[in-house]
Amino acid sequence: DGGITQSPKYLFRKEGQNVTLSCEQNLNHDAMYWYRQDPGQGLRLIYYSQIVNDFQKGDIAEGYSVSREKKESFPLTVTSAQKNPTAFYLCASSTRVPETQYFGPGTRLLVL
Amino acid sequence: GDSVTQMEGPVTLSEEAFLTINCTYTATGYPSLFWYVQYPGEGLQLLLKATKADDKGSNKGFEATYRKETTSFHLEKGSVQVSDSAVYFCALRNPRNSGGSNYKLTFGKGTLLTVNP
Numbered sequence: 001d002g003g004i005t006q007s008p009k010y011l012f013r014k015e016g017q018n019v020t021l022s023c024e025q026n027l028n029h030d031a032m033y034w035y036r037q038d039p040g041q042g043l044r045l046i047y048y049s050q051i052v053n054d055f056q057k058g059d060i061a062e063g064y065s066v067s068r069e070k071k072e073s074f075p076l077t078v079t080s081a082q083k084n085p086t087a088f089y090l091c092a093s094s095t096r097v098p099e100t101q102y103f104g105p106g107t108r109l110l111v112l
Numbered sequence: 113g114d115s116v117t118q119m120e121g122p123v124t125l126s127e128e129a130f131l132t133i134n135c136t137y138t139a140t141g142y143p144s145l146f147w148y149v150q151y152p153g154e155g156l157q158l159l160l161k162a163t164k165a166d167d168k169g170s171n172k173g174f175e176a177t178y179r180k181e182t183t184s185f186h187l188e189k190g191s192v193q194v195s196d197s198a199v200y201f202c203a204l205r206n207p208r209n210s211g212g213s214n215y216k217l218t219f220g221k222g223t224l225l226t227v228n229p
Contacts (some may be wrong), residue, residue, distance in 0.1 A: 006155075034118055042219040099205070103148075
């Protein structure tokens with residue numbers, strides 16, 4: 001089945017530690033996105049990538065980094081510079097004409 | 113900038129009641145409008161969309177009409193079920209934004225719907 005997978009479902013981060021969230025899609029979509037969801041806040045865009053080897057900052061990129069070495073994969077690293085990382089992280093993808101974005105099941109990041 | 117405003121929740125209804133969740137937007141030009149649904153512990157699923165004025169999106173008994181004159185895209189369902197309990201997000205994409213930002217979805221804060229049997 002075509003879709004987007006995210007792993008792990010839950011992730012725990014210690015103080016000062018970098019952690020990487022995985023996002024893989026087999027929809028043959030060119031564009032991929034990372035959103036952060038906080039209670040009562042809706043979704044906010046962290047980074048997006050329109051094509052392999054290219055990505056742009058979204059509204060809240062500070063403390064995060066990404067790479068796009070393969071069309072299918074768009075991992076997100078939450079660095080130690082992100083002081084409030086506890087949230088639900090959602091990955092999405094779309095075609096180059098991005099009329100509809102399709103979302104993965106999400107990863108919940110918690111700080112120990 | 114672009115923005116989406118949804119009615120605040122939570123909304124609690126009995127099974128078979130009529131549902132309306134209000135959504136209004138601010139954007140230049142003619143944005144595309146979306147409703148997404150999020151079931152507990154899951155990602156977002158596209159529920160319906162409309163890409164131009166007076167279009168009606170519909171899916172699974174839900175409907176929403178793109179009203180340019182009132183900048184609204186209210187979600188309605190005639191008879192809700194317990195299985196409709198979820199968080200509903202209204203969103204827009206503005207193709208008028210320059211460069212890559214026309215890829216961006218702008219979301220409302222979400223409305224929690226609980227349907228009791």
